[in-house]
Amino acid sequence: MLDFLLKIFGRDTESSKNVAKERLRLVLVHDRTSVSPQILEALKEDLIKVISDYMEIDEDALEVTFDRSEKSVALVASIPIKKVKRTAAVSKTVS
Amino acid sequence: MGEVIVITSGKGGVGKTTTTANIGTGLATMGYKVVLVDTDIGLRNLDVVLGLENRIVYDIVDVTKGNCKLRQALIKDKRFEGLHLLPAAQTKDKTAVSPEEMKALCAELKRDFDYVIIDCPAGIEQGFKNAIAGAEKAIVVTTPEVSAVRDADRIIGLLEAAELYQPKLIINRLRPKMVKRGDMMSIEDIIDILAVELIGVVPEDEYIVVSTNRGEPAILDPNSRAGQAYRNIARRITGEEVPFLNLEEEEGFMSKLKKIIGLSR
Numbered sequence: 001m002l003d004f005l006l007k008i009f010g011r012d013t014e015s016s017k018n019v020a021k022e023r024l025r026l027v028l029v030h031d032r033t034s035v036s037p038q039i040l041e042a043l044k045e046d047l048i049k050v051i052s053d054y055m056e057i058d059e060d061a062l063e064v065t066f067d068r069s070e071k072s073v074a075l076v077a078s079i080p081i082k083k084v085k086r087t088a089a090v091s092k093t094v095s
Numbered sequence: 096m097g098e099v100i101v102i103t104s105g106k107g108g109v110g111k112t113t114t115t116a117n118i119g120t121g122l123a124t125m126g127y128k129v130v131l132v133d134t135d136i137g138l139r140n141l142d143v144v145l146g147l148e149n150r151i152v153y154d155i156v157d158v159t160k161g162n163c164k165l166r167q168a169l170i171k172d173k174r175f176e177g178l179h180l181l182p183a184a185q186t187k188d189k190t191a192v193s194p195e196e197m198k199a200l201c202a203e204l205k206r207d208f209d210y211v212i213i214d215c216p217a218g219i220e221q222g223f224k225n226a227i228a229g230a231e232k233a234i235v236v237t238t239p240e241v242s243a244v245r246d247a248d249r250i251i252g253l254l255e256a257a258e259l260y261q262p263k264l265i266i267n268r269l270r271p272k273m274v275k276r277g278d279m280m281s282i283e284d285i286i287d288i289l290a291v292e293l294i295g296v297v298p299e300d301e302y303i304v305v306s307t308n309r310g311e312p313a314i315l316d317p318n319s320r321a322g323q324a325y326r327n328i329a330r331r332i333t334g335e336e337v338p339f340l341n342l343e344e345e346e347g348f349m350s351k352l353k354k355i356i357g358l359s360r
Contacts, residue, residue, distance in 0.1 A: 015277030020241050021284050027241075028248050028288065 029073045056083040097205035101230035105246030107217030110267040115214040116144045120312040121329030123178035127209040130179040134226040135216035139183035146310020156184035159196040189221040194228035201229025233262035239280045263294035271342040295328035
């Protein structure tokens with residue numbers, strides 16, 4: 001009933017196509033991440049490469065997952081650090 | 096040497112078979128030699144949509160199992176020079192044909208035909224794998240609904256995994272009026288989500304039901320807007336550059352009258 005009244009008075013601001021688009025966008029993030037373990041593997045390797053410039057990490061214990069909630073999908077990385085390099089980061093920004 | 100194109104969608108009921116029938120008929124009326132292959136074994140329908148159901152003797156399984164020669168199973172459409180159908184088997188299931196057999200079949204067909212168009216069953220299982228096995232190009236059919244677009248996205252991923260890159264997209268059953276009032280995803284919305292190239296937009300058209308009732312593809316009716324859209328798609332498949340239909344034009348008598356007397360723009 002309320003929906004109907006809102007429609008009559010033109011207060012139903014969110015058009016249903018935008019609802020469809022947003023729902024699709026979210027569901028596709030889920031779908032696409034679940035079909036591509038190769039991409040996750042490639043991402044892991046790149047992460048190791050980048051982070052290794054700054055700190056020594058435990059590559060075997062590195063974990064990258066997707067944290068899915070109803071409204072969003074987040075990339076969560078757990079990267080155990082063994083040692084932090086003192087010089088690497090600085091020398092890199094200088095050069 | 097011809098071209099093997101698979102028409103697929105993931106979701107059922109979005110218009111794969113209607114699309115196959117219309118594009119095939121369109122290409123045949125343009126003078127090409129075309130064969131339509133129904134790979135929906137167990138649920139064949141391309142024959143009825145084309146109005147050729149009474150002429151089936153052998154089917155695709157008979158061909159792959161060697162029960163008959165390929166040319167014995169091909170049904171020649173008497174209305175259009177150059178149009179042929181290889182029907183699916185109705186009493187078997189999808190496992191009756193293997194991807195290797197499909198590859199060999201497509202290779203044989205494209206020696207004799209300009210276009211080999213494969214009507215893919217719904218789903219992503221064996222039937223889908225068979226249908227795409229021998230294909231060189233793919234056309235994905237979707238409708239402006241969340242379920243169909245989601246499945247199209249999955250299919251595009253699976254096609255690319257099977258090295259069928261850059262499939263073309265057909266948006267079927269678009270209702271311009273609903274798009275206009277924001278109650279249906281637009282062409283741009285769908286392209287934005289799926290990120291593939293568009294090859295055609297087919298507006299919702301009641302005439303499709305009538306043409307399917309009669310077994311005469313809508314592409315033959317000069318007044319059918321869906322038929323016009325399919326004619327354009329057929330021309331684009333041959334490499335011709337055809338501008339997209341202006342779907343906004345679709346108006347009733349009253350809105351035209353209002354326009355004339357200046358009540359609305």
